[in-house]
Each structure stands twice: as C-alpha cells, then as structure tokens.
Amino acid sequence: MNKVINIKERNIGTGYPCYIIAEMSANHAGDINRAIEIIYAAKESGADCIKLQTYTADTITINCSNEYFQIKQGTWQGENLYQLYQKAYTPWEWQGRLKEEADKVGIDFLSTPFDKTAVDFLENLGVDFFKIASFELVDIPLIKYIAAKGNPIILSTGMGSLGEIEEAVNAIRSQGNENLCLLKCSSAYPAVPDDMNLRTIRHLKDTFGVPAGLSDHSLGSIGAVAAVAMGANVIEKHFCISRSIENPDASFSMEPQEFRSMVNDIRAVEKAIGKVSYQLSEREKGSVIFRKSIFVVKDIAHGEVLTEENIRVIRPGYGLPPKYYEEVIGKKAITTIEKGTPLKWSMFD
Template identity: 65%
Template sequence: MKAIKINNKEIGDNNPAYIIAEMSANHAGSKERALKIISAAKKAGADCVKVQTYTPDTITLNSNKKWFQIDKGTWEGENLYSLYQKAYTPWEWQEDLKKEAERIGIDFFSTPYENEAVDFLENLDVDFYKVASFSITNIPFLKYLAQKDKPIIMSTGMATLGEIEDAVKVIRENGNDKLALLNCSSAYPSIPDDMNLKKIGHLKETFNLPVGLSDHSLGSVAAVTSIAMGAKIIEKHFCLSREIENPDSSFSMEPDEFKNMVEDIRAAERAIGKIDYSLTEKQKESRKFRRSIFVTNDIKADEKITENNIKIIRPGYGLKPKHWDKVLGKKVIKDIDKGEPLIWDIIKE
C-alpha cells in the first residue's frame, strides 16, 4: 500500500491512525468559539482540525423552489441556502484559525467545494485537502484540485464502486498519487446498520491506498471497530458542547468523548499489535500455571508409573501432558513423594 505523508506524519500500514476533528458548523457563528475548538481538539488528542471552505452562494442558489428544500433527516424543513448560511465558516476567519492551529501544534486543513475555494486555500498555503462525499462525482473539480499536487483525503459516501474508480482515476491521471480514501455513510447521524465497515479492507485492496472512516455515527464504536478493519484515518465531528445549537451539533462529539475515543483507538492499535508468537514476560510467568504431570501417590524406587500414581494437574513444573502415554509403565530410579512433579531425570530409560 502506498502511504501518504502529511507534514511529519505518515499515513499507512505500521503507522498509528491519523485522527481528524471536524469543526464544520460547530463554531455556531463565533470566531472565538472556533479558536476554542482548535485548542480543545488538540487537548483531546486529535492530530488535525478541519474546517470547510464554501459560502452559501458558492455551493447553491438562494431559491425556494422545491428542489432546494430538505424534506427528510436531521435538517428536515430547511432550505439549502439558509442551512449553509448557518453552517459555513467565514473565509475571513480561516487564516487566523490556521495560525492558531500552527501555534499550538495541530494540523489544519479544509474541505473546498469549488475551484474558487481551492484558490483561496492555496493562498493560505494549506498543506492538504479533503474531498467531501458530495464532491466525488465532480470530475472537473477533482481534476483542478489534483493539479495542486497536495495530499487529498477523499470521502466515498453515496458513491458506487464505479464512481470511486472514476474519481481515483482522474486524480492519478493528473499527476497526483498522494491520495487516501474514507469509508463513509452520508447520513447525519449514521446508524450501525449502514456503516458497512468491511468496505475499508475492500477499498484498501482495490485501490492500494490508505483507507479510513469518516464517522457520522453517535459514539465511538464504529471508529474503534474500524481500526481493527485496517482504518488509518478517523474523522469525527467535534464540538465544545452539543448544547450549542448548530446544524452539526446533534451528531458531534464533545471534548471528553473525543478524548476517550482517541484513547480507545490507541489501545485498540496496541492490542492489534503484530503477528508474533514469542512470549511476553507476563505470559512466560503464567505458563507455570498450565497443567503438567505430577505424582499423586508415593512411588518407590524401581516401581512402575501407572494411572494410579500420576495425574495431569496444575501447576506446570512437571512433564507436559503430551508425554502421558510415554511414561506409563516406566520405572522410577528413586523414591518419589506425592506432590512431586514428574520429570525425565527420575525415570528409567
């Protein structure tokens, strides 16, 4: 698998998962809150904080026609333009947000949605980009973004395998092989039945790329489980408090929850470990409590070993149980008391 490098972190096999705190709309219109979110994400263990770069006018039309109404889900009853008015991160904040992230030592990047936003972020010297699930079929945009020759993390929610193939192909054909994919269920919030985490391994095998999870589900079960499925990136919406109402608050994690998720992810990575049959010191110590062959009745010198004077019991200081048939009928060279382990040195050849 071809790894990608973001600043000083490599994303790929044999590396810890790269964990992204998605701010999205959780600033709720306050630049001060946005700055606090960056600090809180750093303290919670995130590697990166992400924003989104669009305006209502760049992403949709100010129209009340039926096509621009949302009739189901978390944002039911909203008009697209008014929803994006509430959710967007003002562009004039983003330079200061990036500077704050750099000051405290957390990566910063963004999701642009059109060429104009890419140009803006290029002027900010953003190091890498996110492609949202909703943009994966926007081939002209992907071509433009790929030509900037910066790492791209692309969500695949709603996409067919053919659409993912088309998107990967256009990015590669435009000279950019610094790509990672995210499995994603583009529902807000997502439910476990729709997560299909097995796709993580299939995407990795199909495209030979780092794969992760863009997680809109509640809690951390999906994120931690995905680590065992091979995920190398976790993206999760992050807020200071779900009590601060905004379009994304209901499915975002608060700092303590995010911190616990990061700790669980790191513990899962340690538990997954590597293929290694050597024993740890603790395992070696525990081996003495295995079963082995012990003398259960006194045996006199030159007396035969029988099923009546030995038994397979704990602890493990005697011969291994696999030698049971070999020792039956053999004679001992000296007296052996009940409770002694049976060992080769006291058995006649």
C-alpha cells in the same frame, strides 16, 4: 499506487498510527472565539488535525426557494439549502486566523473546498493538503482541479458506487497525483451502525492500492474504534464544545471528553493489534509455570510401576510436559518418590 501517503511529515497507511481528524464544520455557531476554543479543545482531546469547510452559500448553491432546494428529510428537514449554508459556513476571513491558532497549538489544519475559488483561497493560505467531501465525489472537474495542485488528498466516498469512486480516483491520478486516501462514509446525519459496512474499508484499500479510513457520522465511538481494528488509517469525527450550543451539526458531533475517550480507545486498539508474533511477552513468561505437567499424586516406592493412579497431568508446570504421559506409563521408579513431586526423567528407568 501509494499504500502510504505523507501529510506534514506524518506517514499515513498500514503500520502507522491512525490519523485522527476533528471536524469543526458548523460547531462554531458563528462565533470565531468558539472556533478558536474548538481548535484548542481538539488538540487537548488527542486529535491530529482540525478540519474546516471552505464555502459560502453562494459558492455551493444559489439563493432559490423552489422545491428543488428544499430539504425534505433527515436532520435538516424543512430547511432551504441556501439558508442552511448561510447558517453553517465558516467565514473565509476567519480562516487565516484559525490556521495561525492551529499552527500555534501544534495541530494540523485541513479544509474541504467546495469550488475552485475555495481551492485557490486555501492554497494561498498555505494549506498543505485537501479533503474532498462525499457529496463532491461526482464533481470530476473540481476533483481534477484539486489534484492538479499536487497536494495529498483525502476523499470521502459516501453515496458513491464503486464505479463513481473509480472515476474520482482516476481523475486524481490523471493529474499525476498519487497522494490519495479514501474514506468510507455513510452520508446520513447521524449515520446508524446498520449502514456503516466497515468491511468496505479493506476493499477500498485492496481495490485502489491506497490508505483508507472512515468518515464517521454515527453517534458514539464504536464505529470508529471498530474501523481501526479492521485496518482504518484515518478517522474523521465531528467535534464540538457542547451539543447544547445550537447549530446544524451539533446533534451528531462529539464533545471533548467523548472524543478523548475515543482517541484513547483507538490507541489501545492499535497496541492490541500489534504484529504477528508467537513469542512470549515478558508478562506471559511468569505465567508459563502454571501450565500443566506430570506430577506424582501418590507415594511411589523404589521399583514400583508408574500408573494412572500414581501419576497425573495437573497444574503447575514443574514436571515433564503432558505429551510424555503415555510414554512414561508402565515405567519403573528407580527411587522413592513422594506425593506432590514433579516427575523427572531421572526418577524412572
């Protein structure tokens, strides 16, 4: 079991920076120039990876309009599956060019294949790793085919029972592939915080011994940032140039400035998480002196007894530590001590 996997010389797992994926999906709205613009904007917005989806309407479903192929609820209510995928797909003839642009700008290129022909296509394109979508979690033949290629796999687990996830993980491992990361996902578009159950990320890690993260379809960045605080190693978020550009995924996608803000928050959270440490930071050291200590609060004459009236525990911290307060009460001063003087051992018997 690998608790750390390697993607393009980048370690993904506990102790390493969160790997952040910008999902283009249908946000190109049928325009290759916009797809290229999205790649550059994703890089500029702090994404580590740009992700596509590799299918056609014919490879993912069939052209049929009976009741089984109608979407009856949610964001795409009233759509026919075949027609929806015709609008949403990324033409395969674009993808070589898009990979070249990603390589040029220095952002990783990933895609989700939805059938064996897409797997072969992406392999020939030189794609180094694969994403498996939540809806394909139960497609064990496809999962085995992908796993047999030996490349790292990021698997979304939306809608999956623990048993179904286990079957998919076992299918990958049956092909000798241990390079796996699991993503918690709420497969609603958009997802709502009540359904996200981010604690599952840690359970996925512990149960399967792999890195885990979040495929986030919720609005805003709270879910993603919270997930990283809870140990997520990967965040995937839909990305667009503008939600005003009509396409099937626009309504739950992030615009560049929102994505950049999310990335900044994630990186800040990672710094805040830090490590287990009880050492003072350099910035803390300057504050130590403002702790409490024992001070003389009334003038004390030589031979006078130290009492609760003439010494107190107050700020700042130049005197004896407060833990000695009860011990020094009743001692006699061996010198005169002015009010406002920090008490020292040398001042009393």
